Amino acid sequence: MEKNQLIYVVETARCGNITHAAEKLHLSQPSLSNQIIQLERELGIPLFERCHKRVRPTPAGEVFVREAELILQNMSRLKNLMEEYAEQTRGSLRLGALSIMCSLGIPEMISTFKQNHPGLEIYLTESGSAALIQDVQENRLDAAFVILRSESSLEEGFSAVPLWKSETFVAMPAAWCDENSSSITLEQLARYPLITTGSRFNMNKLILSQMDVAGLRYTISCTCNQIDSCLSLVSKKMGVTFCSGETAAYYHHDNVRLLSFSPPIRRTIYFVYRKNPEYYPILRLFLQELDSLVPSKSL
Numbered sequence: 001m002e003k004n005q006l007i008y009v010v011e012t013a014r015c016g017n018i019t020h021a022a023e024k025l026h027l028s029q030p031s032l033s034n035q036i037i038q039l040e041r042e043l044g045i046p047l048f049e050r051c052h053k054r055v056r057p058t059p060a061g062e063v064f065v066r067e068a069e070l071i072l073q074n075m076s077r078l079k080n081l082m083e084e085y086a087e088q089t090r091g092s093l094r095l096g097a098l099s100i101m102c103s104l105g106i107p108e109m110i111s112t113f114k115q116n117h118p119g120l121e122i123y124l125t126e127s128g129s130a131a132l133i134q135d136v137q138e139n140r141l142d143a144a145f146v147i148l149r150s151e152s153s154l155e156e157g158f159s160a161v162p163l164w165k166s167e168t169f170v171a172m173p174a175a176w177c178d179e180n181s182s183s184i185t186l187e188q189l190a191r192y193p194l195i196t197t198g199s200r201f202n203m204n205k206l207i208l209s210q211m212d213v214a215g216l217r218y219t220i221s222c223t224c225n226q227i228d229s230c231l232s233l234v235s236k237k238m239g240v241t242f243c244s245g246e247t248a249a250y251y252h253h254d255n256v257r258l259l260s261f262s263p264p265i266r267r268t269i270y271f272v273y274r275k276n277p278e279y280y281p282i283l284r285l286f287l288q289e290l291d292s293l294v295p296s297k298s299l
Contacts, residue, residue: 003075005039006068008032009047013057013065091282092121096132096144099197099226100243103250104164104269105295106145112293113286120282128200133158136274142283143273147202151270160270161287163294166244168203168265169258171230173237183262186211193221193239195230206267207242231256 008025012032015021022032040046047061057065085091097106114122125135129146136144137155151160170184172192190211196204211218221239224230228251230241235253244267248258277284 001039001042003072005035006072008035009039009061010065010068010072012036012048012055013061016054016056018055019053085281088117088281088285089119092123093282093286094123094125094140094142096125096127096135096141096146098129098132098145098147098269099126099201100247100250101126101145103244103247104145108295109293113289116289117285128198129202130205131200133272136272142275142280143271143286146270146272147206147267148270148272149202149206149267154272157274158272159274160272161290162268162270163290164269165266166246167260168207168242168267169245169248169260170240171234171243171248171256171258172240173234174255174257175237176240177257177259181259183260185262186214186216189240190216190218193219195222195224195233195239195241196220197227197230197241198223198225203242203267207265210265227251 008021008027011025012018012021015024018033018036019029022029025032027035036048040048043064045060046058047064048055049058049061081090095110098104101107110122110124114120125132125141127135129144129148132141132144132146133154135141136158145163148154148160151162154160170189172184176192186207196208198204208218222230222233224233227241227243227247231243231248231251231253233239234241235256245258248256271287271290273283273287275283277287
């Protein structure tokens with residue numbers, strides 16, 4: 001059974017006359033008659049009752065026409081849907097972002113993309129870099145904004161687009177700082193209680209691993225899920241934490257001071273994905289517009 005045969009039967013039922021139906025279908029009358037007869041033989045039951053120059057559906061034919069109309073409508077709807085996907089006017093994108101996404105302007109980026117393409121659905125998940133990378137790996141996310149030590153730290157099969165590179169600072173209660181100090185070494189940092197954002201976040205791994213390599217002993221006094229919580233605790237003189245200048249400015253506390261690492265420690269935010277954009281039009285569209293969406297590229 002083919003789509004054309006469904007169309008032939010439906011149009012014949014509507015016209016009640018094979019000659020008229022053939023004219024509308026741009027077929028010869030014998031050709032249309034043969035197509036219907038072949039379909040009836042295939043099904044093993046007559047679809048039309050012939051009476052002089054008129055035809056009318058049999059009971060089985062009425063059911064066939066009703067179901068065929070639904071099938072043709074659904075096929076047309078399916079074709080239109082696929083055209084919308086091909087034209088990138090319909091679809092969804094599952095994105096992951098760091099807890100510092102607000103200070104980076106990521107919500108504004110996604111909002112602008114959504115405004116430019118109102119027919120698309122965007123789903124956003126917030127977590128740490130390690131968790132986000134795992135979600136992309138296991139297909140729970142299509143792509144994510146993450147912190148990486150380097151592109152080479154990604155597993156094979158990932159693609160990474162570098163977006164921002166910025167210096168990492170130590171956020172410390174102002175009362176604990178020497179007015180003449182503007183930087184701090186890892187050895188000095190180890191003397192203070194550390195407030196971290198947990199193992200899911202690559203920023204902590206980046207710094208703590210360097211302290212481990214240097215053989216430094218340190219104390220983690222508190223672990224939080226959000227960097228703004230860490231900075232709030234710093235403001236209460238509970239310890240020190242690490243963050244970028246943008247993040248500290250976004251969650252500003254008058255009594256928190258930033259010190260540079262000596263030597264400097266820098267981190268890069270990447271947009272990572274595994275899927276081939278050729279097969280995922282919405283991911284491809286986002287990648288095409290990504291450069292223009294980034295508020296300020298500082299690489």
